Amino acid sequence: MPLSMTGHGQASLRYGDCSVDVEVRAVNNRYLKIVPKVSEPLSGVEPELEHIVRDYLRRGSVTLSVRMTNFGSQQASLVNQDLLRSYLTEAKQVADDLLIPFHPELSGFLGLPGVVQPQYVDLSEGLLEAIRAACRTSLEDLQNMRRAEGEAMAAKFREYLRTLEDNLNYIATRSPQVSVDYQQRLEQRVRLAVESRGLEIEAIDLLREITLFCDRSDISEERTRLASHVDQFRQALEAEESQGRRLEFLTQEMGREINTIGAKANDAEISTYVVAIKTILEQIRELVQNVE
Secondary structure (H helix, E strand, O other): OOOEOOEEEEEEEEEOOEEEEEEEEEEOOOOEEEEEEEOHHHHHHHHHHHHHHHHHOOOEEEEEEEEEEEOOOOOOEEEOHHHHHHHHHHHHHHHHHOOOOOOOOHHHHHOOOOOEEEOOOOOOHHHHHHHHHHHHHHHHHHHHHHHHHHHHHHHHHHHHHHHHHHHHHHHHHHHHHHHHHHHHHHHHHHHHHHHHHOOOOOHHHHHHHHHHHHHHHOOHHHHHHHHHHHHHHHHHHHOOOOOHHHHHHHHHHHHHHHHHHHHHHOOHHHHHHHHHHHHHHHHHHHHHOOEO
């Protein structure tokens, strides 16, 4: 069953005086890219958290946010008041020099480097396990969303494939008639040329020309391969693991076959069905980009 690369998950756990909040967001990406955003006291556990993410995801751009709040007697962070005063003094001096009003917003200055200094937090094994558990729970939440979207995409893929096969069947029905129509047109043109110019043409020459046309316009192999790719696409949808890369490859191969059919068929009616299939493949291609 395909999995969507897009999703969101979150989890919160309490351990002692600490609260751990984890949020994970995933969007499309050809490869797996993990962007961790963790509280300063937790920077040392980033590699382990990334490893947990890799246990769940194979593709996508993933943002993992981990925030820890300490509700104990000590605050989780302290404000460097001397540095904050220095920033404010410098900013006021610049404003005075430029003759502009100075109305500082304290929240903006608190975000400047070094103003807020996290205190040391004892990362006990129990707290670390709580962080791991919250991370896994948020990833399970993400997975549930991705599975739901994957099921919806699978249903849409099946709908597209049915429509594609309908058009391919129309092509298969029309294909034999193309040679018959060409033979009739060729015979009519030759007969007019013979009558108007007093020319003679051997039947074998006419037959040779018809045979060459049939060989050039034969699309049976391409139709067979395209039908095979459709079957393989369906099989990939039913696989236990998401098969995004395989679906991308099969979509590319289906496009290659239908382009060849359009080039060889040499028939306006078949060209109409070819355009319809190309439109379907473009819709499939866009949807495949979101499959893990």
